Amino acid sequence: MERDFDYIVVGAGTAGCLLANRLSADPANRVLLLEAGGSDNYHWIRIPVGYLYCIGNPRTDWMYRTEPDPGLNGRQLRYPRGRVLGGCSSINGMLYVRGQARDFDAWAELTGDDAWSWENALPDFRAHESNWRRDAGVDDAAAAEFHGRDGELRVERQRLKFPVLEAFAAACTEAGIPPRADFNDGDNEGVGFFEVTQRRGWRWNAASAFLRPIRNRTNLTVRTGAEVDRLLIERRADGLACTGVLLRGDEHLTARRAVILSAGAVNSPKLLQLSGLGPAELLAEHGIDVIADLPAVGGNLQDHLQIRSVWKVRDAGTLNELSRGIGKARIAIEYALKRTGPMSMAPSQLGAFTRSDPGRNHANVEFHVQPLSLDAFGEPLHAFPAITASVCNLNPTSRGRIDIGSSRPEDAPLIRPNYLSTDEDRRVAAQSLRLTRTVCSQPALARYAPQEWKPGVEIQTDDDLIRHAGDIATTIFHPVGTTAMGKDTDPDAVLDPHLRMRDGRGGRIAGLRVVDAGAMPVIPSGNTNAPVLMIAEKAARWILADG
Template identity: 60%
Template sequence: WRVEKQRLSWDVLDSFADAAEQAGIEKIDDFNGGDNAGVGYFDVNQRSGWRWSSSKAFLRPARGRPNLTIWTEAQAQKLSWSTADNGQPRCTGLSLSRAGQTVQVTANREVILSAGAINSPQILQLSGIGPADLLRSHGIEVIRDAPVGENLQDHLQIRAVFKVNGTQTLNTLANSLFGRLKIGAEYLLNRSGPMSMSPSQLGAFTRSDPARPHANLEYHVQPLSLEAFGEDLHDFPAITVSVCNLNPTSRGQVQISSANFQDPPKIMPNYLSTAEDRQVAADSLRQARKIMAQPAMQVYAPEELKPGVQHQSDEELARLAGDIANTIFHPVGTVKMGQMDDPSAVLDPHLRVKGVQGLRVVDASVMPTITSGNTNAPTLMIAEKAAAWIKEGL
């Protein structure tokens, strides 16, 4: 796994860091030193300016091993079952769709499900592990009645946008031919600049109010703006000050929509469904305004485009937070691990599905509570722990 410093900087982001410090958020060089409170550039998973994915880090070096077969363009349909000597259901493999054909795969020891916080519960429910009423409503035999798909948690990214003046952002660079050529040349020659950047460059962790025991807000500050993901950048210089509640109390669900594995599941995140989450949303937008009002940012004469300065009350800000927000792609918790006597836990402390044999889940769905930061590295840690347990026969 690779963790490197970013190969870029932006004057406007440097100024935001100065403004955050003026607002009481200490500058920090490393968010992974034990207390992530502070403001600074994120470290990135890159190798010399190239994205370094888990596939490159772990799967690519293992290719060619005699005990590894990789199938792409294959989709799991459902798990297969037999009855163990003690009468418990035992997972013996799965059926999958590959090249238009259904293929049956068997496992001598165990099946490891790593389809993520959305698809792992979908596959389990299709296979008979999930809320009994839900499964029966789709004509699926109940192997085990379990709260699969419950406890969905995510970090909701509230995307406040500020127009700026007298500085360069990606909006202005990418919207001109010269700017695009400059971006391409910088990456081609040095593997640096905007083409090497992660979606968010500058980060900050802080409290939404002083009574919080630790930082419960995370800012992802981006030198760009757009109406929504997938749309074009604005044609004026602007930055996006995204902020998320790291410890949301809202809980959602993932449920199959039919017994057909090709039908997408219903994802119901229930964002901002608690009074606490709505208050934190309002407080976080006010804090973003506080930072932008500091002298270091006032040199750019910032103009708040979203949510808009005319909105001031808690109720207005909480409602508009939902209007300008989207997932930050951190869903977790839908196949919760826990103690054996915890009725809300689907898995035991070693990530084995309770009440059945031969089945383990290893992905972000196992987290009982979402982490107070990005979920990628913690999920890799879960995988390393699980790998060790499997080798030890636990």
């Protein structure tokens, strides 16, 4: 088996699949893509509603859990991360949301590199996109300006409708949230239906988009079941250099040009720390040779915490009702014949981006509205008809950490999100629940007689709302920032603006980049899958330009 390559990409997730595609486009480049999990040829990955069977499934999920979190009243959360070809794009909610233009302009300011501005990010969003507007007769200037036609990633409208969601959208408008036809033009404020990464009713993950079409490239090797124990770092006269990786089973693989770490915001800092790149005190505690003292590796963890407000409704035709008895058979038949209906659904169908209070100058919260209710994904639907109006703070100020708990690569990292740890985040949590109540009290929803079940109408004071938010909130699966990029003068920057790994002494670790959500200095104001693809698109050009 070949052991020497030009490029080794660690992690065949969202970023890794795109990188493997771009780096192997030149037949002179020998590229190895390593994935710890298995193939994505699992029917519940293809069927959109299958996320219910992929999250919490060791075949597709790393099965991580957070440490007990004070902001969640001591609760631990399931922390899904894809462990399969396609990574999180194989188990996520399929929502295509880029964020707001101001997010990327902030990245440009934080890194000192205008390449990250919205103006310069937009071409990289379009580069891999195949958007439904461009082949559906929507050929106006906005569609051409903001969306791609011929890219590998298919973005489509959802293939189902629920009248209660239409009513919720109307209620949002009555509450002052304007309708929005496109969440991806740089200003997502408003209410509308999410677009999804699907093709004709099937999930279109990163492996489908970027790997399957190039499976015959002889210069690309894809290995599944390949767990990386650590990176191989050499101390040279001119500084540190990453020369390859060590796989489980003591197999050494060499990269002549670069190792690109794309294991995600959880596993990338874990691998760096196991390789001697991280906080010196932590590494010494676990008997790991400190190659570079980098306190910021694993820090700056940011995530979107969704507060799952549940409302009982009447005569609404929710999934709680439709999936009873022979309803499941009807749903299955509809999908088999048409690829439509509840089996084609993303976890959330209706979205709204708005302000938690009128004094803000941009949308700072996001609703994910679902025609169903359950205690947590993977658990049974409630026996009564209900909808869920989840709301998350788009710009949390709380920061957490991810650290190894031992020197054993097979051990899970310690995940401490530190949710609701700031006054600002607690204030937004209380405001968000009040905002949900305002929407649900509008005339457009009156025919469904919504009744608040969680957190409950008896919960009224800010302190009580915050406490109950800690009881019902959960991650929306958007961890970022644990290997953040930034300026050379920023002590919390793990990477430089071109995603090259710093050595803690003012230089770079030759041959090592990190390309995944961990590189984000600040979490975007929306879902994170689309921005990761944009990051990978830029990184591929920079890597190839470096030779």
